[in-house]
Amino acid sequence: MIICSWNINSVRMRENLLLELINSLNPDVIFLQEIKCQNVEFPSIEGINKYNLVIKGEKGKYGVAILIKKKFEFQEINFDSGIFQSEARICGLKIKNNLNLHLINIYAPNGNPVESKEKFTFKIKWYGELHKIIKELIDSKTNIILAGDFNVLEHPDDVQDFDRWQKDALGHISTRKKFREILHSGLTNIVRLFYNPGEIYSFWDYQKASWERNYGLLIDHFLLSPKLSGIVEKIFFEKEYRNKQKPSDHIPLWIKLSI
Template identity: 40%
Template sequence: MRIATWNVNSIRQRLEHVLRYLKDEAPDVLCLQEIKCLDEAFPRGDIESLGYNITTHGQKTFNGVAILSKMPMEVMRGLPGDDSDTQSRYLEAEISVPKGVVRVASIYLPNGNPVESEKYPYKLAWMDRLIAHTKRLLMLEEPLVLAGDYNIIPEPRDVHDPAAWANDALFLPQSRAKFRTLVNLGLTDAFRAVSDAPKQYTFWDFQAGAWPKNNGIRIDHLLLSPQAADLLQTAVIDRSERGRDKPSDHVPVRIDLAI
């Protein structure tokens, strides 16, 4: 079972990129972030023609997440814990497979910058809600994949220049501590489970020649429950997508599970 995640930075602008990726890599499940459109504006037809079921949790102009699946799924929209939160950042699907279910979430965690604004406390509070919800999900003892753009650089080896990011919300000690708390619930960072290689990034800014210089950061992650980690076969960053014409600033990350 192939599961991928990709912050596309506008599905309408990257539709051709997504269609090509679906044809070339044929993921069974693709989690998308920053679709930047309402549910009714999502370009369903071309994707459905490739055999995918589509569920979205959209928002006009900003945010928005989606899950594309070749298998049937039951869906929950929104992260529990704050009924006043109107930002579309979390979508969860229980996906039917021949021997049971795999639970997959598409996550677009808040950026948190500028740190001096209300955006950073919102980021930390959102992570607390994710931690609480993950505790409940782990009690189900089923394969779980929490996939998405976490806006967290976990370690210094995950950034081209740690000093340059020292005061950024993505790399502050408080942010990384929350991420460690999440992982330490019993989750596995899929990519780091298969690779210790340095300079492995998933995001390159559009400015200052970041892509040609490989000045990137690793902020797109697939975190696995023990039941999913036991099935992990491969984890790959599809960095070639960043070199295409009019790309997203993120690239897909995909895993294969022995399901």
């Protein structure tokens, strides 16, 4: 089973790249973040018709979606309460199989500037609410795949000059603590099983020739519950997608499970 995650940074602007990814990888499930469209505006392109869609859209910004092959029977998870109501940043589904697999796709708030109590406080509260949900699922022995754009620099080597990021919302100690609370609930960060910190990035800014200088950040992750982390065969970062025409500033990453 192949599950892919990608902050596509506008699905309508990059529907050709999404189609290319579908045709080349043929993933069973695709998590998309920052789709930047309402549900009804999600493009109907060739290749998507073999997927069912779970979309949490918003006009012009944010937005997440899960594409899942029609062979899977599933039930959508409702996240329309509390802090998750205000912005379209989370969606999920339960696959009805012997694993009772819960898939949760997130686009975490950026939180900058830190001096803005409104934005940074929202990010910390959002992470706190996510932690509660994940802990409840883990405590009930649920099999979870939590993936997406976490907007956090968990390790100092997830960027080349971490010192200057410690006052940024991505590298701030409060953000990193919230991310680790989720990990300590009982999830495994799959990237760390296959790569040492500093070996791989998932995001390169459009500005300051970041791609050309390989000035990247690792902010996209797959976090899995114990039973699932033991059946991951590989994780792969589709780095060439950052070099495509009109690319997203993030690249797709995917895992292969032996199920």
